[in-house]
Amino acid sequence: MSEATSNGPVLTQDGVPLKTSLAKAxxxxxxxxxxxxxxxxxxxxxxxxxPIGDMLWRSVENGIVRDTIPHxxxxxxxxxxxxxxxxxxxxxxxxxxxxxxxxxxxxHTRLGSRLNYEISGASSMFRKTGRRVxxxxxxxxxxxxxxVDKKWGDIEYWRTIKQFGPRxxxxxxxxxxxxxxxxxxxxxxxxDERIYLFLFQRTIFLSxxxxxxxxxxxxxxxxxxxxxxxxxxxxxxxxxxLPFWTSxxxxxSAWKVLLQQQGVINDILVWVxxxxxxxxxxxxxxxxxxxxxxTHILLPFMILPLFSVMKTISPTYVRAAKSMGxxxxxxxxxxxxxxxxxxxxxxxxxxxxxxIGFYITPELVxxxxxxxxxxxxxxxxxxxxxxxxxxxxxxxxxxxVIALFYVYDKIVGIDNVKLG
Amino acid sequence: xxxxxxxxxxxxxVQKSYDGETLVVKDLNLDIAKGEFLTMxxxxxxxxxxxxxxxAGFEPATNGEIYLGDMSINNVPPHKRGIGMVxxxxxxxxxxxxxxxxxxxxxxxxxxxxxxxxxVQRALDMVELGDFGSRRPAQLSGGQQQRVAVARAxxxxxxxxxxxxxxxxxxxxxxxQMQYEIKHIHENLGVTIVYVTHDQTxxxxxxxxxxxxxxxxxxxxSSPDHLYEDPQNSFVAxxxxxxxxxxxEVIEISNDVCTVKITDGTILRADKMNVDAVGxxxxxxxRPERVELDPAVEMDNMLEGKIEELIYLGDHxxxxxxxxxxxxxxAKVRNxxxxxxxxxxxxxxxxxxxxxxxxxxxxx
Numbered sequence: 084m085s086e087a088t089s090n091g092p093v094l095t096q097d098g099v100p101l102k103t104s105l106a107k108a109x110x111x112x113x114x115x116x117x118x119x120x121x122x123x124x125x126x127x128x129x130x131x132x133x134p135i136g137d138m139l140w141r142s143v144e145n146g147i148v149r150d151t152i153p154h155x156x157x158x159x160x161x162x163x164x165x166x167x168x169x170x171x172x173x174x175x176x177x178x179x180x181x182x183x184x185x186x187x188x189x190x191h192t193r194l195g196s197r198l199n200y201e202i203s204g205a206s207s208m209f210r211k212t213g214r215r216v217x218x219x220x221x222x223x224x225x226x227x228x229x230x231v232d233k234k235w236g237d238i239e240y241w242r243t244i245k246q247f248g249p250r251x252x253x254x255x256x257x258x259x260x261x262x263x264x265x266x267x268x269x270x271x272x273x274x275d276e277r278i279y280l281f282l283f284q285r286t287i288f289l290s291x292x293x294x295x296x297x298x299x300x301x302x303x304x305x306x307x308x309x310x311x312x313x314x315x316x317x318x319x320x321x322x323x324x325l326p327f328w329t330s331x332x333x334x335x336s337a338w339k340v341l342l343q344q345q346g347v348i349n350d351i352l353v354w355v356x357x358x359x360x361x362x363x364x365x366x367x368x369x370x371x372x373x374x375x376x377x378t379h380i381l382l383p384f385m386i387l388p389l390f391s392v393m394k395t396i397s398p399t400y401v402r403a404a405k406s407m408g409x410x411x412x413x414x415x416x417x418x419x420x421x422x423x424x425x426x427x428x429x430x431x432x433x434x435x436x437x438x439i440g441f442y443i444t445p446e447l448v449x450x451x452x453x454x455x456x457x458x459x460x461x462x463x464x465x466x467x468x469x470x471x472x473x474x475x476x477x478x479x480x481x482x483x484v485i486a487l488f489y490v491y492d493k494i495v496g497i498d499n500v501k502l503g
Numbered sequence: 504x505x506x507x508x509x510x511x512x513x514x515x516x517v518q519k520s521y522d523g524e525t526l527v528v529k530d531l532n533l534d535i536a537k538g539e540f541l542t543m544x545x546x547x548x549x550x551x552x553x554x555x556x557x558x559a560g561f562e563p564a565t566n567g568e569i570y571l572g573d574m575s576i577n578n579v580p581p582h583k584r585g586i587g588m589v590x591x592x593x594x595x596x597x598x599x600x601x602x603x604x605x606x607x608x609x610x611x612x613x614x615x616x617x618x619x620x621x622x623v624q625r626a627l628d629m630v631e632l633g634d635f636g637s638r639r640p641a642q643l644s645g646g647q648q649q650r651v652a653v654a655r656a657x658x659x660x661x662x663x664x665x666x667x668x669x670x671x672x673x674x675x676x677x678x679x680q681m682q683y684e685i686k687h688i689h690e691n692l693g694v695t696i697v698y699v700t701h702d703q704t705x706x707x708x709x710x711x712x713x714x715x716x717x718x719x720x721x722x723x724x725s726s727p728d729h730l731y732e733d734p735q736n737s738f739v740a741x742x743x744x745x746x747x748x749x750x751x752e753v754i755e756i757s758n759d760v761c762t763v764k765i766t767d768g769t770i771l772r773a774d775k776m777n778v779d780a781v782g783x784x785x786x787x788x789x790r791p792e793r794v795e796l797d798p799a800v801e802m803d804n805m806l807e808g809k810i811e812e813l814i815y816l817g818d819h820x821x822x823x824x825x826x827x828x829x830x831x832x833x834a835k836v837r838n839x840x841x842x843x844x845x846x847x848x849x850x851x852x853x854x855x856x857x858x859x860x861x862x863x864x865x866x867x
Contacts, residue, residue: 402561403594405581407608407659414582417607421598 135481142474145252148244151194152181156248164242169235175224182216200469201254202243208234255475279459279476283483286456289373290438296378297385297434298427305389305426310398323386331380335447338376342367342448368450376448377438384437385430392426428495436484456480510534510570511695512558512663517567519553527553529719531567535697537662540689542698544706545716546742554716555665555699560584571663582611587656587664587694591671593648595640601627601651602636608659626658629688646677653685657692666698670705682708703743707731715739736777737863740788747794747832749787750865753778761862763787767828772803772857777864784865793859794834796822797843802854808832810849826853
């Protein structure tokens with residue numbers, strides 16, 4: 084009996100539960116399927132999941148303070164920065180022990196530069212002290228330290244050391260949000276020191292602009308491609324895909340040649356007489372340059388999903404609309420356009436997400452006003468070596484994209500996205 | 504101006520070419536009366552759909568005039584022609600509900616909102632889908648989608664409705680049911696319908712008149728019974744219904760009857776349809792159900808044939824015979840209780856009257 088009895092699971096003819104039997108029958112297939120994807124799985128784990136995990140980890144990891152000056156951190160446990168007094172002699176003694184050890188390993192300079200991210204002057208303070216610490220006498224450490232560098236008598240430095248004592252810290256994220264933790268709790272930095280929120284804002288604004296200009300330019304092209312005879316549309320399609328076969332760097336550099344003030348476009352405009360020689364347009368090393376060059380680069384990502392969606396829309400819909408009395412515009416707007424929304428969604432998401440993390444093009448043509456948050460992340464990774472902050476900024480970018488994706492899903496619906 | 508008063512749609516010397524070299528429609532002249540159900544029937548590539556598209560306004564006529572009422576509509580864009588249309592795959596707008604689909608033609612005509620609702624509901628009731636207004640087309644079965652498409656083409660009360668193979672995507676049973684429904688709607692509303700199909704049963708079931716297309720030319724334009732009984736040429740005879748072909752030569756013509764000597768020497772008498780003179784080659788067309796096996800009385804044409812195969816089909820038995828050198832000769836025998844039982848290999852007598860077989864142009 085393979086039908087469900089009133090109690091108990093469904094059994095096979097042999098009395099084995101049907102589910103067990105089914106699982107057994109499917110096990111081989113599942114194993115095969117798993118083996119087929121295993122190489123890719125390993126690849127993704129190593130090249131994608133692990134680096135991202137590492138980045139998430141680095142944005143909060145802060146072992147360096149505790150590892151370099153463990154005794155100092157321990158003795159700071161009882162100290163309350165709100166008391167208004169610098170730590171006592173015992174703490175300075177512990178610091179002496181720690182620094183003797185650290186100078187041997189030469190790790191005190193690294194700690195100095197780490198703390199310098201939080202409070203300027205920390206780097207020189209540790210380097211200076213490191214040079215003198217061996218010569219210190221075994222008494223009156225506090226006095227001797229302050230003599231070497233009077234910053235040791237400044238309560239703010241001690242507060243910072245105590246604050247970054249724990250193994251994990253939210254400090255990088257505070258920094259990434261242009262905030263800082265002061266004696267009065269968490270607050271935004273002074274107006275003139277804020278940079279990241281502004282950069283995030285600009286990144287989003289520019290990405291949206293690029294996405295919209297891709298849509299405006301790509302929609303008619305996709306429409307044309309989808310409605311031309313196959314022979315013609317194939318040739319045009321090659322033209323659309325051509326940029327993919329050219330190096331990104333070459334394309335961006337080409338824009339430099341075209342857009343600069345002594346460049347091709349300005350020359351033509353002057354020659355035609357639309358602008359005079361003194362009033363050559365500034366189209367590069369600013370936001371305009373970034374938007375133009377990136378729209379060009381991301382256009383295929385908008386055209387392709389639009390094209391594949393439009394290709395599936397039968398021309399009879401528009402004909403039907405016209406037969407019912409709709410003029411060209413109504414037929415397009417009420418019948419054709421709504422059916423292309425999945426393509427618009429897919430193309431916009433693609434263009435937006437790609438542009439929000441773009442690096443090379445804004446770096447080359449963006450100047451100072453056209454750079455993205457990604458350029459700042461790159462700066463922290465390769466120049467300032469503040470990897471923790473770079474990681475925190477990266478995490479925020481990731482969270483932001485996921486959040487926007489979520490909002491998009493709520494408004495448009497992710498199942499309304501069609502890539503082909 | 505149309506010559507006759509009762510012509511509602513008129514094709515006058517209409518020609519159509521896509522490439523400037525070959526004509527898809529060659530000199531079409533056709534009058535359609537108001538309230539008529541006219542079917543354009545033909546194999547694919549015969550030009551029937553092109554004619555419909557020219558009437559709807561989606562294809563311009565290369566030459567000639569198309570009149571609707573007494574106005575030439577050659578330069579009227581499709582959305583101003585006021586012609587309802589049902590498409591092959593229904594073309595229901597997938598992003599709108601059924602009610603929104605039906606409301607669309609009314610909204611673009613700026614009909615008042617309350618009136619739109621009444622009309623939509625009435626149209627839905629007409630096709631017995633009164634409760635389905637809020638559904639999406641994808642949630643409907645094929646037959647229901649078909650009905651919505653018909654209702655949508657009718658909801659703005661056009662005088663002329665075009666249907667382009669609307670039942671092609673349905674299964675056989677549903678197709679038959681829909682044929683009757685469309686026919687009844689036509690009878691109740693009195694609209695003029697121009698219907699395109701390649702299915703002859705559909706054409707015969709529904710139409711007042713059928714225009715059989717082939718090669719860009721109307722081969723025959725007549726009522727369904729005439730089409731079947733009196734085909735004007737071999738193409739129509741073979742395209743409509745089943746048909747036995749016997750090739751031969753005309754040896755005598757007297758009035759409407761001619762005598763034909765077929766290839767193996769047998770002499771037959773047949774209705775003269777489109778043969779001109781003695782000595783012409785001809786193909787005789789004969790419907791299988793008109794063949795009498797073992798005839799009780801003497802008939803115009805009496806032959807003998809060997810039974811090759813018997814196929815039992817319930818209401819009738821198909822008998823494949825070798826008659827006059829033609830081994831594909833089919834006779835249909837009605838399944839009566841008192842019928843004689845035939846056996847394969849048996850040689851049987853058969854006969855038919857001269858008026859049941861038509862002498863037509865020769866086809867090989």
